[in-house]
Amino acid sequence: MASMAVVNLHVSTTTKTHCTLSSPSSSTRKLTILPSHSLLFHLPAIRPLHLHHRSLKPLKATLSAVDTPAVTDGHDEGSKPLLEIRGLTAVIAESKQQILKGVNLVINQGEVHAVMGKNGSGKSTLSKVITGHPDYEVTGGSIVFKGENLLHMEPEERSLAGIFMSFQSPIEIPGVNIVDFLLMGYNERRKKLNEPEVGPLEFLQILSSKLDLVNMKSEFLGRNVNEGFSGGERKRNEILQLAVLGADLAILDEIDSGLDVDALRDVGKAVNGLLTPNKSILMITHYQQIFKIIEPTFIHIMDDGRIVKTGDIGLAKVLDKEGYKSFSVP
């Protein structure tokens, strides 16, 4: 877009004695649009949350080498694969630097997978590649979601197909109100399902009913997307979006980073509240603390662009003791 646009910037600044000039990093004004509609709706009580409401299925995850394709061992027989990644390789679009070097991962319906690994091991890249981030280019392998080739889909089609990514650092969108933003996404889903679009008033009702889930006040909805949000507010906002838009596969990219204990509990509870036996989670994390709240079915260790180890919760304990060294590719 806008290739060959012409920009002429002429700057003249003269100063005869001492003064300080500083360049503001961005807009100096902040715009807040308060929703004109009343938010005093009856909020239905959300169903009780149990930290461990997902009774664990017997885990039979093998700790075998993972570079063999299709790590389906340990999955319940009869459960349907939701996401199948095979031999996935990807590079940074601009520099062509290879980040993913053959990732194999199968997520069945109802499973919670956690991916851990050192900084730079490719965890976040994996989540971005699944959602179709334009900064990365897939050079090999396949991703199949609900039986369809995901790599042929635009990011928005992947979202509508049922993939939701909670961003590690959600971007600020000044001037775009949260309600308007989510209404756009919500109505895109309605359109896809051939259902009539909802109006702003009706939508505000739907939205308000989800606020308690993430422990947010209704004033929050008057704000612009992530603008001036604290770290905790950004994460809560991501989960609010997940709650409103729904997803069959929620990818939580470091949902626990930068959160205090209370916020972590709120966010974790909210995620658990959204889980059903058909829905799956792929979470990327550095910390095991979150496993006490969102219990993983499988833990994968990533190193140098590959999943090098897969196991159950016990793997986290090994990691705790020995660090990533023991899993590093020599």
Place this chain on the structure above:
Amino acid sequence: MASLAITTQIQAPPLNPKLKPQTNHKPPKTSLSLQATLTTTTITSTFTDPFVLQLADTLEDSLPSLSPSSSLQKLRDTSSQTLLSTPWPSRKDEPFRFTDTSFIRNSQIIPISHPPQSTDLLENLRDTHFTNLVFIDGFVENSVSNLSDLPDGVYVGSLMGVSDERIFKRVCEFVNEFQRGDLFWSINGLGAPDIAVVYVPEGCMVGNPIHLRYFSVEGGNEESKKLPLTNPRVVVVVERGGEVGIVEEFVCKEGSEFYWANPVLEVVVGEGAKVRHSYVQNQSISAAHIKWTWVRQDSASTYELAEVSTGGKLSRHNVHVQQLGPDTTTELTTFHLSISDQTQDLHSKLVMDYPRGYSRQLHKSIVAHSQGQAVFDGNVQVNRQAQQTDAGQLTRSLLLEPRATVNIKPNLQIIANDVKCSHGAAISDLEKGQLFYFRARGIDLETAKKALTFAFGAEVIEQLHCPLLKQQAKIHFKGLLESTQLHSS
């Protein structure tokens, strides 16, 4: 996005602006040129430009002569003198370096000498909701204006209609005071059929904003090059401690798209007084619109301008704000949109000569057409006596099409030594990260682009001082965006 950071040190002009283009946001073939300080003076010629001479003759002939002692006649006389020593601007003149006025020059300019007489038309223009003064082709039209709701002592209407001698004298003090504009300023002075007045007496707070609605009714056509010219002129005088909102709206009659509006607004803000000025320019996209806004601010006064300009093939707003005492506040918030092959130009000058002044300027422009252009020349002078001035200027431009052009010249001149000044300039495409965030939530690229583009302009629209105007401006802006197909990344 390109961002500009400038740091200065003692006696270190000219400065090296550091340009930090973020390559991932910048299209590869975008060219960006930076120029050092340009010190130029407008070239004044001693001989008369034949074209201007002819125009001056046409203007003089178009209007009935007045009593030589009348203020308006004095204005015409001085304007005529100035005009004859001012040549038509060319691209070689610094203030018009990026603004090509040849489209006006190559047309057959026909000053409008009578307002249209159609009563049907007038009825359609009546609006009883607001306190409003209507201008039709530059003429004050009292029959459709609504001035019933004004507080005591406030006068809105033609200068000829002022019955209070004191108000008349006071306003006339200023009519010939402002004589420092350019050629277009003088053309207005010579061609203005009338002077409209908004007078707010000392300590008077005018609750509802006063709307000045300018309609262009007479249209020529592009083929015959007949270009009707209108010269509305307004003087706003707000005495000490007074407060008023002024809303200016420029529109045209459907079907009359080829014309030239050349309005002038002079604003006198008395000591401790406050003027909130909203200006919405929705002219036709074939028209020429060249406006002057000249503001003088006494001590502790406040002037706030919010502008949204979307119309005109050639649209230029010259804003001059002159500080006449300490502790003044000035806020200029402007938004220009070029959705077709339009030139949108803002030339602003803010002169600070007294201590403790405060100013904030935000200028935003969007160019969404390959032959569209935005021009911004924003000059802020912080002179020797203007100590403890706090001046901020920021300009942001969005280029949404290949070959779309923006020429910006943020320009701070600081002589005082105890001041806080900042400025910034950013030119960008829509941010890829933001677009992806939309797409990751199932919103397609085109919708995402429109939403982000809308948000960019809406920040300024929000600053308009009248809720209905705000709403209308948003609908209008949205409609313009819908009418265009934004290119894909």
